[in-house]
Amino acid sequence: MNALVINCSPVRTGATAEIVKIVTEKLSTKYHTKCICIDDYTFSFCKGCRACHDTAECIQRDDIPLIMGEFDRADLIVCVSPSYWADVPGQFKAFIDRCTPWCNTHEPHAAVDGGKRGYAIALRTGPGMKECERIIQSLEHFYGHLEIACCGSLGLCSVEYKEDVAPRRDEIMAFCDKM
């Protein structure tokens, strides 16, 4: 079984990356696990042209198929997203928009293989869980339209820098135990 862990932040050495590292280490004991960062890829914004509603394909040629190839190979997907202005980072939102060819609200649409499980981890610097829940909702909305089953979520408040992650290690590991 394959697991894919996604750093939804453009920061490769921050708190999100640190959580991705812990999740990857833990899942590697059970799954063949790969981690990627949204910033590893180059892609343009969705133009909103809706050509994909008729063709199930985007008119733009860039790295989106590479990311979707990683989705295709994974049985389990874990998105780890920080709060940027109370939402997923712009880079990850741009990726979600570009997944419109795979969105199940129109026919024809492209599709990832069925039977995948999705997990969401949100982190933020502020103290309130509501903002983490909002990010988890965005990630679960995304999974839903790709027909990836939402199987669990974790919100981590009061996290700004990677040093803030070590005290939360047990919490993260316990969450991974359920995957």
Ligand SMILES: Cc1cc2nc3c(=O)[nH]c(=O)nc-3n(C[C@H](O)[C@H](O)[C@H](O)COP(=O)(O)O)c2cc1C
């Ligand atoms: C552009 C930007 C916007 C942010 N907005 C929020 C916010 O609205 N609420 C919050 O609690 N934290 C906010 N943060 C803090 C991040 O969620 C927090 O530092 C997180 O650990 C960043 O992880 P990263 O460095 O791996 O991207 C913001 C950080 C950045 C860089």
